[in-house]
Amino acid sequence: MEKLYRNKQPFRLLYRVATGCALAGALGAFEWPATPAQASSHREAPFITEQPKVDATDFYLFNSYETGRAGFVTVVADYLPLQDPAGGPNFFMMDPDALYEIHFDNDGDAKEDVTFQFRFQHSLKDAQLSVGGKLVSIPLINSGPVGGSNGTANLNVTETYTVKRVKGNRRSGQVESVTNAEGGASTFAKPVDNIGEKSLPDYRAYADQHIYSINIPGCSGTAKMFVGQRKDPFVINVGETLDLINLNPLGPVNGEADDLARKNVTSLILEVPVGCLASDAHPVIGGWTTASLRQGRLINPRSSFAKPVKEGGPWAQVSRLGMPLVNEVVIGLKDKDAFNSSKPKDDAQFADYVTNPTLPALIETLFGVIAPTTFPRTDLVAVFLTGVEGVNQTEATAEMLRLNTSLPATPAGQQNNLGAALCFVNGALTLDHEGCDPAGFPNGRRPGDDVVDIALRVAMGYLLPAADAPDGQKPYTDGAVVNAGMFYQTFPYVKTPLPGSPN
Numbered sequence: 001m002e003k004l005y006r007n008k009q010p011f012r013l014l015y016r017v018a019t020g021c022a023l024a025g026a027l028g029a030f031e032w033p034a035t036p037a038q039a040s041s042h043r044e045a046p047f048i049t050e051q052p053k054v055d056a057t058d059f060y061l062f063n064s065y066e067t068g069r070a071g072f073v074t075v076v077a078d079y080l081p082l083q084d085p086a087g088g089p090n091f092f093m094m095d096p097d098a099l100y101e102i103h104f105d106n107d108g109d110a111k112e113d114v115t116f117q118f119r120f121q122h123s124l125k126d127a128q129l130s131v132g133g134k135l136v137s138i139p140l141i142n143s144g145p146v147g148g149s150n151g152t153a154n155l156n157v158t159e160t161y162t163v164k165r166v167k168g169n170r171r172s173g174q175v176e177s178v179t180n181a182e183g184g185a186s187t188f189a190k191p192v193d194n195i196g197e198k199s200l201p202d203y204r205a206y207a208d209q210h211i212y213s214i215n216i217p218g219c220s221g222t223a224k225m226f227v228g229q230r231k232d233p234f235v236i237n238v239g240e241t242l243d244l245i246n247l248n249p250l251g252p253v254n255g256e257a258d259d260l261a262r263k264n265v266t267s268l269i270l271e272v273p274v275g276c277l278a279s280d281a282h283p284v285i286g287g288w289t290t291a292s293l294r295q296g297r298l299i300n301p302r303s304s305f306a307k308p309v310k311e312g313g314p315w316a317q318v319s320r321l322g323m324p325l326v327n328e329v330v331i332g333l334k335d336k337d338a339f340n341s342s343k344p345k346d347d348a349q350f351a352d353y354v355t356n357p358t359l360p361a362l363i364e365t366l367f368g369v370i371a372p373t374t375f376p377r378t379d380l381v382a383v384f385l386t387g388v389e390g391v392n393q394t395e396a397t398a399e400m401l402r403l404n405t406s407l408p409a410t411p412a413g414q415q416n417n418l419g420a421a422l423c424f425v426n427g428a429l430t431l432d433h434e435g436c437d438p439a440g441f442p443n444g445r446r447p448g449d450d451v452v453d454i455a456l457r458v459a460m461g462y463l464l465p466a467a468d469a470p471d472g473q474k475p476y477t478d479g480a481v482v483n484a485g486m487f488y489q490t491f492p493y494v495k496t497p498l499p500g501s502p503n
Contacts, residue, residue, distance in 0.1 A: 042081035042234075042260075044328040045336035048319055053095040054291035056321035057081040057265050058234050061287045061401045062444040063409040064271055066490045072223075073278075073405060074271045076233075076447070076494060077102050077289035077321075083193075083229070083264040086500040089140050091193040092229065092266060093159050094120040097311045098293055100268060101170060104277050105286040108394030110344040114277060115166040116178070118227070118268055120159060120190070124305050127156040142199055146192060147206035159190040161227055165217050171315070176217035178225075188212055191228040194264070196501030204496045211492065221273035229497040232263040233447045234324075235482035245366055249456065249476050256479025264497040271491050278405040284392045286400030288322035288344065317341050322401045323384060323442070324451045329359060344398035347385065354380050359459050363476075372461040372469040379463050383442060391420075392443050403444035410439040417450040417483040419443070424463055426473075447493055448484030453477045 048055045060076040079100065083092045094100070099119060103112035127143045128135040144154035152158065163178040163186075177186040191210045194203045212225045238259035240247040247256060268289075278285050295313035303309075320340050321327075330353050331339045339350060355376030364371040387393035392402040416422055419440025425433055441449035456476035461469020487493050 042238075042328075045340050046333075047337045048340060051293070051318060052082075053080055053092075054098050054100070054293060054319050055079060055081055056289050056291060056319045057232070058324060059287070059289050059321045059401055060233075060445045060447060061285075061403050062446045063274075063403070063405060063407065063439065064491070065409040065411055065415075065439075065446075066493075067411075069271070069491070070409065071221075071274050072271050073274055073285075073403070074269070074491065074493065075102055075287060076492075077268040078230070078233070078265040079268070079291065080266045081232075081263075082260075083232075083266070083497075085194065085262065085264060085498040086196075087193075088195065088500060091141065091195065091500075092264070093122060093157070093193075094161075094190075094266060095293075096120050096122055097297075097309065098291055099315055100289070100291050102268065102270070102289050103170065103287065105344070105394070105396075105400060106278055107282055108284070108286075108396055110286065110347075110394075110396035110398035110400065112166075112170050113168065115170045115173070116270065117164040117166060117170075117175075118161055119164075120161045121187075122305075123158045123160070125156050125158070127154075141192065142195065145198070146195075146200050147202060147209075152189075155192060157192075159192070160187050161190055162187055163214075163225070165219075167218065178217070179215050181213040181215050181222050184215075188225070188227070193229045194497040194499045196499050197503045198501060200499070203499065207496060216272065216276055219273060219276035221275070223273060223276070224271040224491050226267070226269045226492040228267065229264050230267040230492075230494040231497050232260045232265045233482075233487065233494045234260055235450070235480050235486075236260060236452050237478045237480040241478050245363065247479055249363060249367060249369075249478075251475055251477050251479065253453065253475065253477045253479065254481045258480045258482075262498060267492070267494055269492045269494065274405045283406040284387065284394055284402055284404050286322075286344070286394060286398070286402050288320060288400050290317050290321075291319040292317045317343075322399055324445065325455060326384075326399060330354065330357065344400050345396065347398045350399075351381075351385075354384060357459060360461070363460065369460070369471040369474065370469075372464055372472065374464065374468040380458075383458070383463075391438070401445055402442075407439055407443065410437050412448070412484040412487075412489045415440060415446065415448055415484040417448055417481075418454055419446075419449045421454050421457065421462065426466060446484065447487045448482055450482050452480070 042057050043049050056079055058078040062074055064072040064074045080092050102116045104114045106113045127138050141157045142154050146154055164175050165178055167174040179186050191207045200206055214223050214225045216223050235258045237256040292315040294311035295316045298310040300307050327336055327339050360371035385397040387402045392404040416435045416437035420438050420443050423436040423438050441451055460476055461472030464472055
């Protein structure tokens with residue numbers, strides 16, 4: 001443990017934490033742009049609001065803390081934000097014309113070395129009823145209860161997916177199929193969304209049947225996978241935060257509602273042996289997720305279930321997410337779409353947003369507290385763009401969620417939701433400080449890490465000396481609380497989605 005933390009500089013990654021998804025790497029600073037929005041990657045850029053099925057909402061990367069799963073890394077990529085549980089009749093299927101990817105850099109150059117590619121397929125059963133002597137197609141995605149003894153017989157629409165492992169460049173590398181460890185199939189069934197408790201009386205049991213043990217080519221050991229709807233794990237007081245931070249930023253920490261408490265998302269979740277992603281020589285990995293669409297799209301004037309559009313041309317990336325909240329509250333509005341289409345290796349173009357962040361200045365204007373006075377914010381650059389020396393530093397300056405895979409996981413019951421931030425006192429690393437949890441954000445990100453509060457505090461100078469941040473030690477918060485106790489302690493960690501119609 002001491003070897004991992006021999007550098008005594010502030011764990012600046014924390015600052016980046018709050019700022020979010022992708023900008024952090026290039027920006028190096030956690031501070032947010034003039035727009036005070038804060039909602040993870042939910043509708044974070046103008047163009048992506050037109051394409052919700054490919055909008056990445058959150059990205060998690062952590063050493064598995066389920067009992068008996070040491071030596072595994074779990075990654076969660078969430079898509080399709082703000083799903084209302086009662087969002088029928090079609091609910092929230094993934095885009096069959098899109099390419100969803102999870103990337104890992106395992107040598108520190110901010111370029112993908114291992115990529116998992118997800119493609120989705122929809123099949124229509126076309127269930128019909130005899131009405132007045134005629135067979136007529138039903139308007140719903142199920143004709144009766146699903147799961148249990150009924151299985152999938154009553155599903156009118158089924159969704160399946162395939163996963164490819166790409167070694168090297170995402171478009172020109174070696175491509176092989178991920179297969180089911182039981183039987184070797186390369187196509188997997190995705191559970192239908194949680195329509196309601198009459199259609200799915202025991203959704204958790206039904207969904208758990210879609211947790212697969214999988215074989216990854218060239219990877220020693222059996223991995224796990226789940227793809228399907230989940231309760232949105234991100235916690236934030238969205239409404240008041242976006243309304244010019246219309247709350248008391250000094251607390252209490254449990255005084256505000258979670259505006260995502262009644263929303264679902266769709267999760268791509270993998271648990272992979274560490275050796276598939278990292279090595280003893282390079283234990284620190286960088287991760288991010290992207291979604292891409294074909295450059296050409298023709299609307300079918302005679303649309304059908306199977307062919308509403310015709311897609312063609314090369315893939316064009318339209319969504320990107322690594323660190324939380326980067327594109328939402330760090331990148332300027334004019335560059336949000338550019339960030340979504342960019343790659344970590346090119347993040348220098350966004351550096352000004354990190355070195356000269358606007359969020360602290362906004363908080364100072366609104367509440368009279370004193371923002372940090374040192375520019376450029378090199379503390380944020382270290383945290384978001386390079387990682388912390390001796391902890392999770394890599395060679396490249398780029399925004400990625402970095403994880404030191406050699407640092408042991410903290411059991412759920414011992415996790416602190418402020419993560420590694422509490423390992424620093426007045427900018428100095430102090431491992432024996434009360435609450436210090438070095439396995440938490442920004443050394444990766446766990447579901448129970450309160451990245452909003454961490455980000456607010458780091459942005460206001462928690463990791464800086466008091467002379468540079470007079471109010472940096474104050475307990476800034478959005479008032480909405482998240483912790484490890486709000487999630488499962490076993491794979492897939494993220495909880496069962498809310499039903500569209502509860503009993």
